[in-house]
Amino acid sequence: MMKRSLSFPRTSSLLAAMAAMFWCTASFAQSGTGAQSGTAPQSQTPQSQTTQQTTQPSGQRPAPPSGLSTGGTPSQTGAAPQTGAAQAAPTAPAAPALPPHKIPPAAKTADEYAAYNAAASNTDLAAEEKAADDFAAKYPQSDLRGLLYSNIMRRYQQQNDSEKTLEMGRKVLTYEPNDPVALVMTATVLAERTREGDLDREERYDEALKYAQRALDTTKTDLMVPANATSEQIESAEKTLESMAHSAIGMVDLNRQNDAAAAQEFQKSIDLSSPGQIEPLTYLRLAxxxxxxxxxxxxxxSANKAVESSPANSPVAMLAKQEVDRLSKLTGASAPTSPQNPTSTPH
Structure with missing residues (x-):
């Protein structure tokens, strides 16, 4: 039987989809002039207070979400009362309120804002990390510290550097303990990169479960989104994070041989994913x-779905084909012939 622990160096397609959805930057709210947009790298990390659509950062008035009408027509002073059909005409419905979320943080001073942009503009990752450390030391009360480390965490994740992703994720959580993006990414690394021989194996698994569960508790309240995000975008991002949190919990359960619980978590992860965004590895782990x-x-x-959704000849596809062949023999079924499995023969 295939080993329980299945992990590969990869950039989650779910996180990539969410990264393309949101580009949150810091701002400096200067009295009487409005907030100035920052030029920081993309980030999805919550940093400031929970808000509704009607609450905006100081000095900033974001554009309403695209495709949403504010509805209603203001009355004109001195206009004659309407009668008949005109009087009975319904008013346009108000735009639906956005789900609870967080807004991008703002620098308190122009110097802080300039220092943030200087740190975030580093193209060299090691230099950006050092600049973030220097910024955190110089501005110990800044709301932008977590955002800087979130940028770095995301960049390390894109490079498949799991240990640095974990390190930066923990730094983000020291400033923003309810940040669902950092919680999910940290839980995922701990769940997938803990090995059977690790002396702190159980402690790492406990930490992964704690972070994943907290992400499920805070995703709907602590996700930071740009001012022009739509309800659909916010809800999609929330489902992405929840899907990844359930997958991390399932991985811990699988490695602890809690197979029934693992199957339930992987199925929840799949159910929360949009078509085309389900990780083939989740199907394989469910199998x-x-x-x-x-x-x-x-x-x-489940194994057949892993084969069908995997790139041809990828590591996941090859392992899924092995599982399909094995299970086909056990069930007396025939392994399907498909573009992903062209050489399968009946068993």
Whole structure:
């Protein structure tokens, strides 16, 4: 039987989709002039107070979400009362309120804002990390510290540097303990990169579960979004984070041989994902959890989905094909012939 722990160096397609959705930057709210946009790298990390659509950062009036009408027509002073059909005409509905979320943080001074932009503009990752440390030391009360480390965390994640991603994620959480993006990324690294021989294995798994559960508790209140985000974008990002949190919990359960719980978590992760964004590895892990419970037909169906959704000849596709072949023999079924599995033969 295939080993329980399945992890590969990869950049999550779910996180990539969310990164393309949001580009949050810091601002400096200067009295009487409005907030000035920053030039920081993309970040999805919450930093400032929870707000509704009607609450905006000081000095900033974001444009309303695209495609949403504010509705209603203001009355004109001295206009004659309307009668008949005109009087009965319904008013346009008000735009739906955005889900609770966080707004990008603002610098308190022009010097802080300039120092933030200087640190965030480093193209060299090591230089940006040092600049973030210097910024945090110089501005110990700044709301932008977590945002800087979130930028760095995301860049390390894109480079598949799991240890540095974990290190930066923990730094973000020292400033923003309820940041769902940092919580999910940190939980994912801990769940996927902990090895059987690690002396602190159980402690790392406990930490992963704590962060993943906190992400589920805070995603709907602490996700930072740009001012022009739509309700649909916010809800999609929330589902992405929740899906990844359930996947991390499932990975810990799978490695702890809690197969029934693992299968439930992987299924929740799949159910929360949009079509085309489901990680093939999640299907494969679900197949393993079902296989360990001797639920062979269900495991075969999950393994086939892993094959179908994986790039040809990728590591996940190759492992999924092996699982399909094995389960096909156990169930007496035939492995399907498909572009991803062209050489399969009946068993």
């Amino acid at each position: 393993l959890a079902q296989d360990h419970q001797k639920q062979y037909p269900a495991a075969l169906a």
